[in-house]
Amino acid sequence: MRRLAEELDTGPASLYVYFRNAAELRSAVLDELLVEVDLDPVTGEGDWRDRLHAVVDSYLAVLMKYPSLARSVLLTRPSPSGPRFMDLVEALLVLLHQGGVDGQRAAWAVDLLLQVATATGVEQGTAAENPGDERGWDALADAVDRADAIRYPRVRALGAELLSGPGEERFRWGLSVLINGILISPAPAGDV
Amino acid sequence: MRRLAEELDTGPASLYVYFRNAAELRSAVLDELLVEVDLDPVTGEGDWRDRLHAVVDSYLAVLMKYPSLARSVLLTRPSPSGPRFMDLVEALLVLLHQGGVDGQRAAWAVDLLLQVATATGVEQGTAAENPGDERGWDALADAVDRADAIRYPRVRALGAELLSGPGEERFRWGLSVLINGILISPAPAGDV
DNA sequence: ACCTGAACACCGTTCAAGT
């Protein structure tokens, strides 16, 4: 608020002429930034799974470019509802439709895909913001190293595997899990 | 910080004797609160899937009781690494082991399960904190209602389905998706 | 040595006053 107001050579009060509050301003900025999401894969060729991967990856890339905005997606009301966000939702629905996922499941699947991508963006983004501060990893790594073998047998058995692998690979695997899971998980009986 | 300090009849500076910063204090409080997570299902009887569901549900319930702490799990470094958090990780690893999930996948699966549960806690918790403010839903519902049929055919085709269903049911379905997906998604070839 | 009052450098938001 104050930083932006200064950038515009005015006081913070002026922003309240155009936005009800800080959350709404962030929402608007975020939606503007979502133009950078590459939706071309929707109309492209190849396996719909790969194209879904590509779109969600692109969304994550944008979030990671602006960590503070990723945060606002997850924790500020109102939730995003601008045209660019709607484009993204539509794109995901189209791809799931191509994959033969029925309506109810597709609707919930979009939520889940965006939620995981957004949460990943927040985590990685916050980590990238405090570069020197790798004590987050260290604290967990230390805890795993020092874990008592009696109380934490599985933690000990896995050891380094718990922390291994680059974030990108973990995220790709996570997406596969979601897509595979969506395909084989029936919607609750009561609703459809 | 200041509120807690006042509660203890002292100034905020005193807290810095025991904690490096606010994030570390929140981390410590959160770990203390995680005692409320019911880990009994780990040693219980019945399908391991149902018991995994129960543990993650219980974790989510605790997060939703303390929304501001749920937020800190997702966006403050260092990430949780206290004994109660380790108990939770161990519990999930044990259940996945019972389900025949191998080490590398189990490690990543724990990340994914906790991430989805935490993100859900943050979203629902933040929504519950501003009770009158259902404009978040309304904004999205309005956007769906007013969506142009040419630009957003799938959004229009689904309509209300996009917003339907109680959060709890959606979360349960999400967990099923994860568990099913974890079971059939092989770990990347390079690692195992 | 251990604790803390007071100050510092920030926030978002409101409202009376200006043009």
Next chain:
DNA sequence: ACCTGAACACCGTTCAAGT
């Protein structure tokens, strides 16, 4: 009518001064 300076009510953190 539209905009904004100044004030309000908060934050987390630091550091010199107290015991």
